[in-house]
Amino acid sequence: MAAEYSVETYLLDKTNVQDTMHCFDTRDTSTLINSVYAPEVQLDYDPVLGGSPEVITSETWAKRLEHLHDPWDETQHIVHNILIELPQPSTKKPTERPDSCTVFAYAHGWFYNRNADGYPRLMARRQGGRYKLEVVRLKDLEEKGENPWRVSKQHVRVSFQDLGEKSEFKGVGAQ
Secondary structure, eight states, X not given: OOOBOOHHHHHHHHHHHHHHHHXXXXXXXXXXXXXXXXXXXXXXXXXXXXXXXXXXXXXXXXXXXXXXXXXXXXXXXXXXXXXXXXXXXXXXXXOBOOSEEEEEEEEEEEEEEEOTTSOEEEEEEEEEEEEEEEEEEOHHHHHTXXXXXXXXXXXXXXXXXXXXXXXXXXXXXXX
């Protein structure tokens, strides 16, 4: 029988999933491979972003992202209103700890270029959208005492997009 899902474990799982989400917008390939994505990831990016459904390795995905933001001097993505669907622990009936959960979130991205004075004040692009993610618990990471939660499915839909001054965005699809 599986161990009971305690309040402490539930809270740790929620925090670890949130931590995984906060590492999303790093330009560090090794962080994306080792701290965000499961070894294999199912992607479904909005066609507006140049995406189409595919299943690839986290390494392939992270390397594809390495130069995605090169057209801009500064970028910032904010992932917020994170809803993590984990079962609530109960004293009335035993609750098993899940191996996966669904996460819903909103995201906003800002992309700026530097003006003649060198300040990042020229908005080149702004967009917002929704994430629906499947996050899995990798037991081998947990046994090492690490955050075990990794994104295995990423569904992204655009809600709005403002192309600002000029945009050279090629999309998230294979380059």
